[in-house]
Amino acid sequence: MPTIHAFGVPAAGKPLAPLTIERREPGPHDVVIEILYCGVCHSDIHQARDEWGGGIFPMVPGHEIVGRVVRVGSAVSKFTAGNLVGVGCLVDSCRTCAPCKAGLEQFCENGWSGTYNGTEMDRKTPTYGGYSTQIVVDEAFTLRVPDGLDPAGAAPLLCAGITTYSPLRQMGCKAGDRVGVVGLGGLGHMAVKLAVAMGAEVTVLSTSRAKEADARRLGAHHFALTTGDGAFEKLRGKLDMIVDTVSAPHDYNAYLGLLRARGAMTLVGAPPSAMPVSPFALIMGGRRLVGSLIGGLPETQEMLDHCAKHGIVSDIEVIKIQQINEAYERVLKSDVRYRFVIDVASLRG
Ligand code: NAP
Ligand code: ZN
Numbered sequence: 001m002p003t004i005h006a007f008g009v010p011a012a013g014k015p016l017a018p019l020t021i022e023r024r025e026p027g028p029h030d031v032v033i034e035i036l037y038c039g040v041c042h043s044d045i046h047q048a049r050d051e052w053g054g055g056i057f058p059m060v061p062g063h064e065i066v067g068r069v070v071r072v073g074s075a076v077s078k079f080t081a082g083n084l085v086g087v088g089c090l091v092d093s094c095r096t097c098a099p100c101k102a103g104l105e106q107f108c109e110n111g112w113s114g115t116y117n118g119t120e121m122d123r124k125t126p127t128y129g130g131y132s133t134q135i136v137v138d139e140a141f142t143l144r145v146p147d148g149l150d151p152a153g154a155a156p157l158l159c160a161g162i163t164t165y166s167p168l169r170q171m172g173c174k175a176g177d178r179v180g181v182v183g184l185g186g187l188g189h190m191a192v193k194l195a196v197a198m199g200a201e202v203t204v205l206s207t208s209r210a211k212e213a214d215a216r217r218l219g220a221h222h223f224a225l226t227t228g229d230g231a232f233e234k235l236r237g238k239l240d241m242i243v244d245t246v247s248a249p250h251d252y253n254a255y256l257g258l259l260r261a262r263g264a265m266t267l268v269g270a271p272p273s274a275m276p277v278s279p280f281a282l283i284m285g286g287r288r289l290v291g292s293l294i295g296g297l298p299e300t301q302e303m304l305d306h307c308a309k310h311g312i313v314s315d316i317e318v319i320k321i322q323q324i325n326e327a328y329e330r331v332l333k334s335d336v337r338y339r340f341v342i343d344v345a346s347l348r349g
């Protein structure tokens, strides 16, 4: 089996360090991808520090992967060597249950294979993510990166992009809708760009006054500082839908109060601890609180094509892999505009 250079976490909470991993020899349906860029998602940090529990170590994070196909298995029909491709949070699923058949692989009833911190469908072989030079993935879980998308800026679309595109679509976002985006980070800034492209009137709700100018540059129409200014009174009942991307505990009830009657708030941010929801925050106004998990393969391809059509990529700061521990600290301080992307050439050096 080929030995691959990677960066990973030897044990929960330890700093990331160089290590080597093995990738399988490609089977008939596999594509071998030389990784060019990998985005740094806040979920990488939650998992590297085992904040969600059950982490598998050593762990090589990274599920916002863009790379070039270098070889394909004999039965591969969708890709050839040289294609620019993406891999997101999933690398396999059972493919036979109802959600899988409906293209909702993220809800596979038999347990999907995460790109890292999981196992292949044999339930034994650990999966390793995109902080590495090469990955081998079944063509069914490989996405086409359309021409015209900058490969580094496209990497975060594979998680931050689909995770915000999917709830906007599920909530029926359309021109003129008043959309609130809570938290202007990696996910939040994509939610703003995507909702603006759908014609929505977008309000950013942020704890950081310093992000107001960025919010407007990204296309948001309004900005509300949630740590003062009476934002919750001013915006009461004014939003049709909210995408909540916040990674830390916060008061869901306060945000629910911003929805009009029958409005919906989708949680995509995944703070590690439980937070109380008052029944009255939902009952009054018949408001809805739902969750959303990334997106299935067909919707992820649809999102990439939509981004190519509208010229949408992530705002990124490209780093070398050797800067990853410092990058994690900066994400935790909300000091990134708005996604770190690893230039994987730094691992080959
Ligand atoms: P990120 O870049 O760190 O952005 C999170 C934002 O939340 C920050 O920029 C900040 O925005 C806000 N925030 C942080 N701490 C806060 C606090 N204590 N109170 C209020 N607001 C706070 O992270 P990300 O990569 O976008 O990921 C966000 C969350 O989504 C993470 O929990 C991640 O695990 C989760 N996630 C979920 C899915 C899914 O499928 N559901 C997929 C990917 C990621 P302001 O400075 O504007 O307040
Ligand atoms: Zn992610």
Ligand code: ZN
Pocket: 093, 094, 095, 096, 097, 098, 099, 100, 107, 108, 109, 110, 111
């Ligand atoms: Zn399934």
